[in-house]
Amino acid sequence: MASHIGKLPIAIPAGVEVKIDGAHFEAKGAKGTDSYTLPEGITAAVEGNEIIVTPADDLRPTRAKHGLARSIMAGMVKGVHDGYSKTLEIVGTGYRAVAKGKGIEFFLGYSHTITINPPEGITLKVTDANHVVVEGIDKQMVGQVAANIRKLREPEPYKGKGVKYADEHILRKAGKAGK
Template structure:
């Protein structure tokens, strides 16, 4: 029994959810519109400002897709109402970020600066040289873009230099001991 799949999704005021015959879910809200193709076996019911997902059988595949489908639709509803935000922190001597137009420029200790173009639907802000704030309505795009930026220079365990999430804790190692 899927505890997540059985939970109903509340539809806030100002949000419109539609499902067509091919199980394409479209959610419109104050921040934008998202569309997602879900598995054809799942039944999505919309009643009285709630969305429920019903699985066709008790097979292993259907049970695993039940919770996934509910979570995808729930993330779409949350994205168009409040949006998603990831904050990255840059630590290290000479490491910094700058924003010019739609280009994010990262100086992360390499011989050249790294320039990254903002993906469509994602907004990147640089409040100071050591902080990057990524916002958007699609949870997957926001998380993927943040992970790609972090991959340019992952935090290392000895001095903690690199790009990390603001709530990420880096386990520090002691390093060499002198004689």
């Protein structure tokens, strides 16, 4: 039984160039270039304007890698064409972010400021003092940088203060009841 996700073809949008050389996959688009080495036992081929990913055999390790390889390749094609972004929201009195060169300086209620410089291929934007946008072509790296920024001051459950994803809902707790 093959992977349900692995069987799906990957549509190649206009403006994206795909090159498959043995186990090496490369996608080139308007946003940049990304490459991936296919796992052992997985092959890919371009048919028309689609990429078909096929397993060499029906063994369990190969089946496990089939869907993974297809998902990573589909993510790369989308990344070089559209890119990925995550928006973070800063909640709390005096909490804010300020652009500083390529990086961002955070004021999060600590006795010091925290400066974050983005890794290669990631751009950080401050839309206003309480919103930061992380953008890039690598889905995993965008998510990791956003998670690292969120970790600087995770949202607390009583007032919801901290750094949270824009679409994240914080479960609130009631404080002390009093008499």
